Amino acid sequence: MPYPKGHKLKIRHTIVESAAQAFRTHGIQEVSVPVIMKGAGLTHGGFYSHFDNKEQLVGEACRYAIHDTITLLQSVADQETQHSKINAVIDYYLSPYHRDNTSMGCIIPALSNEISRSSEELRHIFTQEIERMIAFISELAQIDNIKGSALFSTMVGSLILARSVQDLERSNTLLIAGKKAAKTLILH
Structure with missing residues (x-):
């Protein structure tokens, strides 16, 4: 009996989600x-019918995880009605909750060290995703990309x-200091 239409794509997405969660944590x-x-x-036997290698999966997991993080941060911003939306995002990003829940957190702090020693192709994908996060942060804060880069780096x-x-x-204390420094960057 054949699989329903879209089955292989759904399975691939499930693998990418699993990888993103595992990479964020470990x-x-x-x-x-x-x-x-x-x-x-x-079972692991079906992996190669979806991906050429683990590196391809890492790239897709990074794209998925950044999309997931931007969606989450946008919802945090959208819920803020009284104060600055970027401050709400900073407060969430530098919260004990985000710090402690690595499996659902931003993949950039989780993988930056390893990616710096990865292939050019994987570093290219990661660079694109960092640029996407900086563009999101810059637009939300209504600042240029230079300030947005400094803000996101902080x-x-x-x-x-x-x-x-x-x-x-x-x-x-590091979270509190990071919040203060990040918010100061927006003011100047």
Whole structure:
């Protein structure tokens, strides 16, 4: 019996979602194809009927995860009616919730270190996705791309550091300092 129309595309999307979640939490090197396929509820044998290799999946997972993050941040901005929408996004991005929920968080802080040592093709995809995030942040803050780059870099760096330290109090202090620095960038 043949599969319904769109079945293969739906399965591919499920694999990409599983990979994005796993990469956000554990990074690229620590996640194997069998782990990704198991997370998608599939056996690893079918992987190569959807992807040429793991690197292709990483690229698609990055695109998916950035789209997912922008959609989430846009909904955070849309819910803000009293104050600045960009401040609401900064507050969410640099919140303990975002820090602690890596499986659904922004993939850029999760993978930046590994991507810097990846293939040119993967670095190109990641660069495009960073540019997409900067464009989103810049438009929301109504600032140029230079300031948007500084703003997003501050947000990402603050989140990376907050996730890296062992002391929860220090981590919270880094989030607070990151928020303050990010909001100051918008004013100048």
